[in-house]
Amino acid sequence: xxxxxxxxxxxxxxxxxxxxxxxxxxxxxxxxxxxxxxxxxxxxxxxxxxxxxxxxxxxxxxxxxxxxxxxxxxxxxxxxxxxxxxxxxxxxxxxxxxxxxxxxxxxxxxxxxxxxxxxxxxxxxxxxxxxxxxxxxxxxxxxxxxxxxxxxxxxxxxxxxxxxxxxxxxxxxxxxxxxxxxxxxxxxxxxxxxxxxxxxxxxxxxxxxxxxxxxxxxxxxxxxxxxxxxxxxxxxxxxxxxxxxxxx
Amino acid sequence: xxxxxxxxxxxxxxxxxxxxxxxxxxxxxxxxxxxxxxxxxxxxxxxxxxxxxxxxxxxxxxxxxxxxxxxxxxxxxxxxxxxxxxxxxxxxxxxxxxxxxxxxxxxxxxxxxxxxxxxxxxxxxxxxxxxxxxxxxxxxxxxxxxxxxxxxxxxxxxxxxxxxxxxxxxxxxxxxxxxxxxxxxxxxxxxxxxxxxxxxxxxxxxxxxxxxxxxxxxxxxxxxxxxxxxxxxxxxxxxxxxxxxxxxxxxxxxxxxxxxxxxxxxxxxxxxxxxxxxxxxxxxxxxxxxxxxxxxxxxxxxxxxxxxxxxxxxxxxxxxxxxxxxxxxxxxxxxxxxxxxxxxxxxxxxxxxxxxxxxxxxxxxxxxxxxxxxxxxxxxx
Ligand SMILES: Cc1cc2nc3c(=O)[nH]c(=O)nc-3n(C[C@H](O)[C@H](O)[C@H](O)COP(=O)(O)OP(=O)(O)OC[C@H]3O[C@@H](n4cnc5c(N)ncnc54)[C@H](O)[C@@H]3O)c2cc1C
Ligand SMILES: Cc1cc2nc3c(=O)[nH]c(=O)nc-3n(C[C@H](O)[C@H](O)[C@H](O)COP(=O)(O)OP(=O)(O)OC[C@H]3O[C@@H](n4cnc5c(N)ncnc54)[C@H](O)[C@@H]3O)c2cc1C
Numbered sequence: 001x002x003x004x005x006x007x008x009x010x011x012x013x014x015x016x017x018x019x020x021x022x023x024x025x026x027x028x029x030x031x032x033x034x035x036x037x038x039x040x041x042x043x044x045x046x047x048x049x050x051x052x053x054x055x056x057x058x059x060x061x062x063x064x065x066x067x068x069x070x071x072x073x074x075x076x077x078x079x080x081x082x083x084x085x086x087x088x089x090x091x092x093x094x095x096x097x098x099x100x101x102x103x104x105x106x107x108x109x110x111x112x113x114x115x116x117x118x119x120x121x122x123x124x125x126x127x128x129x130x131x132x133x134x135x136x137x138x139x140x141x142x143x144x145x146x147x148x149x150x151x152x153x154x155x156x157x158x159x160x161x162x163x164x165x166x167x168x169x170x171x172x173x174x175x176x177x178x179x180x181x182x183x184x185x186x187x188x189x190x191x192x193x194x195x196x197x198x199x200x201x202x203x204x205x206x207x208x209x210x211x212x213x214x215x216x217x218x219x220x221x222x223x224x225x226x227x228x229x230x231x232x233x234x235x236x237x238x239x240x241x242x243x244x245x246x247x248x
Numbered sequence: 249x250x251x252x253x254x255x256x257x258x259x260x261x262x263x264x265x266x267x268x269x270x271x272x273x274x275x276x277x278x279x280x281x282x283x284x285x286x287x288x289x290x291x292x293x294x295x296x297x298x299x300x301x302x303x304x305x306x307x308x309x310x311x312x313x314x315x316x317x318x319x320x321x322x323x324x325x326x327x328x329x330x331x332x333x334x335x336x337x338x339x340x341x342x343x344x345x346x347x348x349x350x351x352x353x354x355x356x357x358x359x360x361x362x363x364x365x366x367x368x369x370x371x372x373x374x375x376x377x378x379x380x381x382x383x384x385x386x387x388x389x390x391x392x393x394x395x396x397x398x399x400x401x402x403x404x405x406x407x408x409x410x411x412x413x414x415x416x417x418x419x420x421x422x423x424x425x426x427x428x429x430x431x432x433x434x435x436x437x438x439x440x441x442x443x444x445x446x447x448x449x450x451x452x453x454x455x456x457x458x459x460x461x462x463x464x465x466x467x468x469x470x471x472x473x474x475x476x477x478x479x480x481x482x483x484x485x486x487x488x489x490x491x492x493x494x495x496x497x498x499x500x501x502x503x504x505x506x507x508x509x510x511x512x513x514x515x516x517x518x519x520x521x522x523x524x525x526x527x528x529x530x531x532x533x534x535x536x537x538x539x540x541x542x543x544x545x546x547x548x549x550x551x552x553x554x555x556x557x558x559x560x561x562x563x564x565x566x567x568x569x570x571x572x573x574x575x576x577x578x579x580x581x582x583x584x585x586x587x588x589x590x591x592x593x594x595x596x597x598x599x600x601x602x603x604x605x606x607x608x609x610x611x612x613x614x615x616x617x618x619x620x621x622x623x624x625x626x627x628x629x
Binding site for chain 2: 030034070073074077185186187188189190191192194195
């Protein structure tokens with residue numbers, strides 16, 4: 001059984017993101033880039049499934065410019081067996097991303113596709129769901145626990161009301177949440193070995209996918225500064241204050 | 249980090265060490281300061297991750313990276329805000345064990361290297377004596393040949409990892425009839441060898457989680473096979489190893505300085521005073537910007553020296569500059585960073601208070617600034 005894992009290059013979560021002065025996006029030059037933290041958890045989970053004897057191969061894939069290979073190397077150093085780089089310098093929106101993963105799935109025939117529930121750059125939270133729909137595979141999103149038994153996956157997912165347990169037939173798409181696992185530290189000898197693992201490069205066209213951007217970003221602005229709050233002494237005062245502001 | 253010096257492996261190594269230190273060290277290291285030592289489990293965990301064998305042969309579990317790997321380790325350790333923890337590791341990886349790596353024979357490497365790289369055995373280096381520091385050649389500890397053994401007498405001062413370490417590379421005089429620099433030999437001596445004791449544990453101003461001791465040799469018999477490298481060539485081994493030691497101390501200093509500036513930026517951009525935040529004061533902004541520029545320059549000099557080393561080029565002048573410049577700069581940075589923390593900077597619970605104390609040794613240990621500048625000046629004429 002193969003597992004395909006999505007890995008996205010994003011601005012490191014420690015960076016204080018700055019909006020460009022002309023509003024055309026955020027500053028990425030000279031900024032530290034890393035693997036999307038949710039994807040790191042997805043890679044970790046795939047490795048654990050493999051180490052438990054429930055899969056033979058972990059394939060990591062990314063879509064983006066040449067520099068994304070750094071994140072693939074990190075995933076290989078963590079323990080993935082091989083990597084696929086779908087190279088493009090264009091912005092890739094969720095639907096195109098999902099179509100590309102569908103094409104990769106047709107090619108590689110994995111039993112599980114593990115994706116982050118969202119990427120911390122655009123926070124779209126769409127790719128896994130779209131991929132599930134496009135491939136007509138069952139989907140289990142926001143996984144906080146994954147158990148594989150034969151041809152089924154039991155997934156505990158975090159929902160507003162608490163925890164929900166799903167049983168899905170494989171092949172399936174699973175998107176992972178923060179509490180699923182704690183990704184391992186990568187050992188230096190494994191970092192040194194990562195370079196020798198296979199990394200295949202292809203274009204979006206090679207996969208027969210058309211690159212489309214349905215959503216157009218008009219302008220990027222920084223969120224407004226939060227105003228200082230006020231303290232009230234009683235519920236009555238609170239209700240009055242809320243009414244004055246037209247909030248209730 | 250965009251840099252001409254670092255490749256993908258370097259960057260990954262830096263990411264892993266930084267994460268390890270932020271998660272496994274910084275939240276729990278406060279008690280190590282009180283205990284006066286770093287728990288062995290942490291060192292072994294670092295060993296398992298390959299952080300203790302960055303440069304060493306893969307045959308023994310190392311990763312065969314170049315000098316820039318050591319610089320990354322030192323910088324990231326410096327960023328931990330616990331200088332004592334940082335130096336515990338760095339003495340093991342980059343100040344003591346290079347003696348074995350550079351000059352050990354096959355049998356010695358086979359015997360010790362795997363345990364050093366895995367963190368099972370912690371090592372130290374013993375050169376300084378109560379009466380002799382900068383003037384290495386003048387050391388007094390004697391090793392007299394007796395059959396197939398040597399008998400050591402004397403004591404070694406300020407030895408890092410001295411209390412808890414397992415194995416020491418000890419310099420002693422084996423020939424007093426020649427020029428002082430021509431009669432020194434290095435011995436590998438294990439804790440527990442009869443005649444070798446820890447004289448006393450020393451109380452320090454900073455580096456509190458690092459154990460520092462006086463080591464005493466009283467008719468300590470050491471087999472001749474424990475000699476590292478050639479007999480009477482020890483002075484040159486020490487001088488060679490000083491290069492790496494000074495480079496990593498410079499890197500550690502710049503890691504410490506960078507972290508101090510970040511902590512201070514957090515403080516002055518949130519601390520309210522005079523109708524704004526402290527950072528609104530031009531004098532504060534300007535001073536921090538000036539220090540940040542100097543730290544960046546220091547860091548690039550460290551990288552350059554490490555790069556020269558990685559190319560196999562002579563870099564004694566550059567390394568001496570690194571040690572002199574970075575050792576002084578980190579003190580200047582700590583002084584101002586503590587100043588901008590106001591009264592809080594003087595209180596034990598602030599990291600900057602500890603970092604200020606930890607920094608003081610950087611212009612003395614491993615080569616005092618004045619001694620380093622002498623080395624630079626010799627190469628200027
Ligand atoms: C916490 C700590 C840990 C240490 N760990 C180790 C260790 O693990 N192993 C080890 O062998 N040593 C260790 N040392 C010793 C350290 O390397 C020495 O302290 C250092 O080399 C300076 O030697 P000294 O203290 O004898 O000072 P001295 O040589 O007595 O010099 C005193 C001062 O005189 C000045 N000076 C000296 N020579 C000159 C000169 N030629 N020209 C101008 N000015 C000069 C300098 O300002 C210097 O600071 C450690 C020291 C400390 C404090
Ligand atoms: C051991 C100790 C004992 C003390 N005892 C007493 C006591 O008995 N009674 C008492 O009332 N207080 C006491 N204090 C408080 C002491 O007086 C204050 O720490 C001091 O006034 C600085 O204020 P702060 O700590 O709030 O620093 P902040 O006002 O926050 O200033 C922080 C730093 O910013 C810089 N800075 C501040 N303002 C400016 C400016 N306008 N322009 C440029 N730079 C600026 C300075 O470098 C300053 O050090 C004590 C403090 C300590 C540490």
